[in-house]
Amino acid sequence: MKYGFIIGVIMMNTFALNAAKSNEFYDPVSTVMTHISDANEFHIWKGVHLPLPCFLYAPSSGWTIMSSGQFDHGHKAVDRYVLNHGRVNRISADHFPMGKVEIGEILHKEITDENGKVKEVAYVIYDGEDFILDKPSTLDGGILGGGITSFYDFSITKNVFTMLLSAVLLIIVFILVAKGYRENHGKSPKGIQSLFEVMFVFIRDEVTKPMIGEDKYERFQPFIMTLFFFILFCNLFGLIPFFPGGVNITGNLAVTFTLAIFTFIVTNINGNKHYWEHVFWMPGIPGWVKIILTPVEIMALFIKPFSLMIRLFANISAGHIIILSLIGLIFLFGDNGNSVGGAAVGGVIGMLFTAFMNLIELLVAFLQAFIFAILSASYIGAAVEDHHHEEAH
């Protein structure tokens, strides 16, 4: 235990000194944001990256399929695409040459757009001219600082890579579990089968059965199980501190949005007559209340999956941010590598808190998967429930 700390502190100090040597000022916010963001290459160790396949679509030039290794970590532009902090960006200017082009450092400047809004943009200088980089399109319509740009990124990113990995692991694990049921037919469960039987039975008896109802739960059980185990595996992969883990999959709004949309679709296509009656014209209450209640109920249809989306995203992102911030203490206390003693103090404090946070995050990984599953099940349960008690309203 003691030696572990000492080794850890020495390792942290080495990092701190490396940071100092690379002559970069340590910016905790951008470091954390880069770590939790998606990327087109997988950073494994200092200077070691796993290149990932890129599927890029620009309406003006069509599909570009390539490996992110060709960008040479941002030093080369390929068919106007550039790797900016691990993420593919595109130079939208038509007179920038296609093919592989050597580019200089990616720089940042502030510009005023047509609406008079000041924003920071990244640019490269080529042939004495500034070329502004477009970020990949996002579907927030500009509300969250994104929006549709000149291209779309459908690459196997770091998030997608780990998501696929966790999906493969999940499928292998459950095929082994299912095999266990065939082989140990009529016998008690063994090995991995017993481990997952506990979780399976827990989700069945605590989530699907009570929330959806004894007679209907079996139809929705595969959906709820998929939600629970997919979220759980992604959460747990995010907690592994080294390759192929440490990826903030379920702390990305796109992922939680997709999962929430699935719940929304499954809930509403299975909604029965009573469910829609309760949404649009709640029975058993005066007419003027209905006028207020109906818009509220219609809003609730969307707020429910919205809350699912935000809850999972915020919990997982927050966990990652806290752990990264605690690790960042080493660099802050170490004054960017100038104070080894400070780094040691930061290392000890940071490690203790990180160990503690990791345990909390382990709980959160299970808890958030469970909450997503149980709330989805309760929404589905409300949509398919038979109402025998009209007077109850």
Place this chain on the structure above:
Amino acid sequence: MKTIIFLADLDVIKPDPGLILWTTVVFLLIYFVLGKLAFKPIQSALKEREDNIQDALDEAKKAREAMASLKSENEALLKEAQEERSKMLKDARDMSTSILNEAKAKAKEEAKAIVLNAKEEIENQKLAAVTQVKNELGIMVIDLAEKVLRKNLKGDKEQEEYVAKLVDELKMN
């Protein structure tokens, strides 16, 4: 200033269509593959096992009940047998007593009859003896009379002494 950069850099809140597409693909893949190959078979296997356990429990309960009823039946049978045995014993005892009593009564009667017979016999014998004595006495008397008659009896006194002498002789016989 810093906040603007912060928001601008927070990529995780901007829904990326690529990530949405891949999440959809991966989710559906897991749903269809595991739904068919794992979740449904596991559910049915678990259900089957639970039904088996329930059946086994029910059967055990039934067997226990059957055993209990069998036991009470046995007890009833045993009790009955015991009752019968004691009844038989009592009957036997009664019968033996009655036989004994009967035998006693009979023996008493027989004894009485024997005694009676004996008494009669004794009476008869006595009568016969008396008769014989009478007869012999008569003969003796006749003899005596004859002897008296044969001797010439002179006086009454002499006669009386003589008779007494004869009687004494008789007694001595």
